[in-house]
Amino acid sequence: MARETTPPDLTITPRDRRFGRDSRTERWWMGGDPIGTALYNALSATFPKGETFFVESVRHFREGANPKLAGEIKAFVTQEVMHSREHVAFNKRAYEAGYDLTPLERQVDVRLDLVRSKPPIASLAATMALEHFTAILAHELLKDPRHLAPADPESAALWRWHAIEEIEHKGVAYDTWLHATRGWPRFKRWKVKAKVMLLVTRNFLVDRTTGTLELLRQDGITGPRAWARLFWFAFVRPGMMRKVLGAWASFFMPRFHPWNHDDRPLIEAEEKRLATSADAAYA
Numbered sequence: 248m249a250r251e252t253t254p255p256d257l258t259i260t261p262r263d264r265r266f267g268r269d270s271r272t273e274r275w276w277m278g279g280d281p282i283g284t285a286l287y288n289a290l291s292a293t294f295p296k297g298e299t300f301f302v303e304s305v306r307h308f309r310e311g312a313n314p315k316l317a318g319e320i321k322a323f324v325t326q327e328v329m330h331s332r333e334h335v336a337f338n339k340r341a342y343e344a345g346y347d348l349t350p351l352e353r354q355v356d357v358r359l360d361l362v363r364s365k366p367p368i369a370s371l372a373a374t375m376a377l378e379h380f381t382a383i384l385a386h387e388l389l390k391d392p393r394h395l396a397p398a399d400p401e402s403a404a405l406w407r408w409h410a411i412e413e414i415e416h417k418g419v420a421y422d423t424w425l426h427a428t429r430g431w432p433r434f435k436r437w438k439v440k441a442k443v444m445l446l447v448t449r450n451f452l453v454d455r456t457t458g459t460l461e462l463l464r465q466d467g468i469t470g471p472r473a474w475a476r477l478f479w480f481a482f483v484r485p486g487m488m489r490k491v492l493g494a495w496a497s498f499f500m501p502r503f504h505p506w507n508h509d510d511r512p513l514i515e516a517e518e519k520r521l522a523t524s525a526d527a528a529y530a
Contacts, residue, residue, distance in 0.1 A: 298334075300370065389407065389517050418506050
């Protein structure tokens with residue numbers, strides 16, 4: 248049954264952790280695979296500026312929110328600020344490994360400047376759609392350990408930590424959208440969010456593909472070979488994009504809410520795994 252609301256017993260808990268500060272990250276940190284490395288690096292390149300944008304967009308509409316949503320917005324902001332900090336550090340290690348992320352960061356600026364030139368509700372709608380994207384990717388990342396199995400331990404821990412918190416706060420931007428559009432007719436709300444999601448999806452796929460191919464070019468991998476290997480990684484094995492297609496499509500269904508699917512057990516399982524790993528490290 249669709250719940251159309253965030254669970255009343257949900258607690259959003261910022262986990263202040265730092266990764267990779269005392270270790271060098273190999274150029275192809277994804278188990279020596281340039282394709283996986285380039286794809287995750289291209290995604291990480293968007294996070295510092297993107298998550299600052301998310302924070303701005305949600306905070307703009309916090310006035311008048313009920314106490315529960317106001318508290319969740321505050322926790323969301325704290326989590327996103329820490330995510331941005333850790334991906335700044337991660338991206339710095341990519342630079343140190345020899346990658347130039349500048350072209351990718353410039354494209355982020357172009358997209359965000361365009362959205363910021365429109366009314367604030369457009370920024371919130373884009374944030375709501377992108378937060379659904381990050382949540383379904385995070386779900387798949389934790390659901391199938393094979394996605395990060397080849398990665399070096401610190402990089403894998405960073406992405407898993409980020410995934411935990413993306414799942415945990417996946418309803419905040421959506422609930423803020425519902426609050427901000429509470430006076431809209433139901434169909435208008437659906438029509439706008441559907442159009443925005445289609446546009447965001449198009450831009451996400453184009454920009455992440457272009458960014459990944461640029462990083463592969465810096466590795467000397469170009470042309471049909473680069474395209475074929477990227478397609479195989481993204482849609483076949485491990486196939487992240489193929490596996491999230493159903494969850495992406497659910498956004499357009501009547502009575503959708505990010506918490507229609509309660510995946511907190513994934514968070515609990517991952518935190519137990521991390522605790523076990525930490526205990527083993529100190530044994």
